[in-house]
Amino acid sequence: MTRWMQFQLFWRSFFLQAGWNFAKYQNLGLAFVMTPFLRSVYKQDKNDLPSVLERYLESFNTQPMMASFCFGALARQEERMAQAKTLAEYRERLSEWNSLKRSLSITTASLGDRLFWGTLKPFTLLLALFIWLALNINFFEPTPQRGLSCLDVFGACIVVFFAFNAVALFVKWKGISLSYDAPNNGCFGLTQFDWNKTIYNTKLFGMLLALGLLLGGLYYFLHDLASFLGLQFITRAIIVLFFVSISLMTRDLRIPNMYLYIAAMLVFNIVYLF
Amino acid sequence: MTQVLLICIVGALLELDTTYAFQFTLSRGIIAGPLLSLITGDLMAGLQIGIFTELIFIDISPLGGLLPPSAAVCCTLSLALCSLGIPTYFAFFFGVIGSVLFSVCEVIVRKNRSQWLTRQEHIILKRPPYLSFVVVKALGISFTMTLAFLLFYSAVMGSSFARLLPFLPEKLHLASKFAYMAVPWIGLATLVSIFRLKTR
Numbered sequence: 001m002t003r004w005m006q007f008q009l010f011w012r013s014f015f016l017q018a019g020w021n022f023a024k025y026q027n028l029g030l031a032f033v034m035t036p037f038l039r040s041v042y043k044q045d046k047n048d049l050p051s052v053l054e055r056y057l058e059s060f061n062t063q064p065m066m067a068s069f070c071f072g073a074l075a076r077q078e079e080r081m082a083q084a085k086t087l088a089e090y091r092e093r094l095s096e097w098n099s100l101k102r103s104l105s106i107t108t109a110s111l112g113d114r115l116f117w118g119t120l121k122p123f124t125l126l127l128a129l130f131i132w133l134a135l136n137i138n139f140f141e142p143t144p145q146r147g148l149s150c151l152d153v154f155g156a157c158i159v160v161f162f163a164f165n166a167v168a169l170f171v172k173w174k175g176i177s178l179s180y181d182a183p184n185n186g187c188f189g190l191t192q193f194d195w196n197k198t199i200y201n202t203k204l205f206g207m208l209l210a211l212g213l214l215l216g217g218l219y220y221f222l223h224d225l226a227s228f229l230g231l232q233f234i235t236r237a238i239i240v241l242f243f244v245s246i247s248l249m250t251r252d253l254r255i256p257n258m259y260l261y262i263a264a265m266l267v268f269n270i271v272y273l274f
Numbered sequence: 275m276t277q278v279l280l281i282c283i284v285g286a287l288l289e290l291d292t293t294y295a296f297q298f299t300l301s302r303g304i305i306a307g308p309l310l311s312l313i314t315g316d317l318m319a320g321l322q323i324g325i326f327t328e329l330i331f332i333d334i335s336p337l338g339g340l341l342p343p344s345a346a347v348c349c350t351l352s353l354a355l356c357s358l359g360i361p362t363y364f365a366f367f368f369g370v371i372g373s374v375l376f377s378v379c380e381v382i383v384r385k386n387r388s389q390w391l392t393r394q395e396h397i398i399l400k401r402p403p404y405l406s407f408v409v410v411k412a413l414g415i416s417f418t419m420t421l422a423f424l425l426f427y428s429a430v431m432g433s434s435f436a437r438l439l440p441f442l443p444e445k446l447h448l449a450s451k452f453a454y455m456a457v458p459w460i461g462l463a464t465l466v467s468i469f470r471l472k473t474r
């Protein structure tokens with residue numbers, strides 16, 4: 001695959017989910033991403049393109065950042081199909097293509113969800129919160145402080161943006177060539193990275209950061225109160241303890257945070273009113 | 275009103291980043307909130323709403339066909355309501371409710387899109403270059419529908435609540451502030467459990 005073709009797949013991969021729907025998920029996006037490659041493979045037989053596109057318009061769903069592994073592997077298999085000499089060989093490769101599309105999309109979705117949504121997104125959030133606390137920005141108060149500079153606010157945003165996208169774009173770009181060039185027994189380039197170790201180490205570091213932030217936040221929330229036995233201190237300490245323990249308990253019951261907040265809003269309003 | 279319109283247009287563009295195009299995470303609360311606050315001029319309110327949005331939705335990920343409430347929509351609605359003079363603690367609550375409603379609307383849109391796409395696929399198979407046009411059309415429809423929702427919700431909620439606001443007893447303000455103050459602690463405790471080591 002040429003660099004230009006890899007770039008075209010990479011660029012179009014940003015629109016993989018453009019037509020996301022509940023019947024065939026990312027089918028429109030997959031066909032859109034693969035079109036330049038299919039055109040180059042079938043440039044001698046342009047009449048074949050609609051029937052090939054029909055296969056790509058079948059159901060497809062995976063994690064968008066890890067989808068690049070599917071693009072490379074499908075491109076490689078498509079080339080093999082175009083080179084088939086007999087009908088039996090073509091049918092065999094077509095069946096391989098179908099099972100590859102199904103199995104690889106499930107594997108990459110599972111890895112991508114854990115890596116990007118389950119680990120990297122909360123990790124970069126922690127990073128931003130740490131930067132803002134270090135800059136002395138108090139985001140805990142309901143009436144926030146005024147007079148912030150753009151640099152204070154956007155510095156952490158830029159760090160988060162680049163930290164997340166550096167990993168995402170690297171995986172998107174590298175995944176295409178790795179899976180395209182992978183040998184037949186190479187698991188489509190997926191084994192080039194130790195995904196489990198990466199996720200484990202990031203989670204370990206994230207756990208320490210999260211605990212540090214919880215304690216740091218607690219200190220920040222309470223340290224400037226005049227007396228440890230004052231009403232304001234006790235009220236704040238009760239709020240923190242109550243919601244932290246409720247939040248930890250509801251994790252096991254799988255109750256989302258937003259319902260907890262909506263419930264708190266309703267209960268407090270009813271209690272205060274009556 | 276011009277400010278609300280501008281916030282909604284930028285919010286609808288940011289919402290495309292959530293699913294349909296790019297996914298550069300510009301639609302995350304901690305980025306969308308401060309970005310939108312450049313329009314309102316209150317950077318701290320944007321930052322706080324952004325952080326709170328991210329913390330409140332951090333435990334729901336877009337896995338499989340699951341559609342979590344949109345952080346970009348929540349920030350847009352909260353800041354649009356703030357710019358209409360509604361206090362942050364009320365605006366955020368209506369922002370959260372609005373984003374939950376938006377995800378319900380989005381499910382309906384995605385179900386109907388399947389039928390629309392089936393019709394488009396027949397044309398694509400006859401004329402393959404039409405595929406790029408369908409992608410652009412899908413993005414355009416998503417943007418328009420999001421913008422319509424944001425404008426409608428901000429206008430209805432903003433005007434009705436702004437009229438109600440002077441008659442609300444002080445106790446309701448206190449109670450809402452109290453619940454708003456709980457958001458970062460609910461979120462931070464969730465972060466600890468998110469990083470529980472289950473892998474390897």
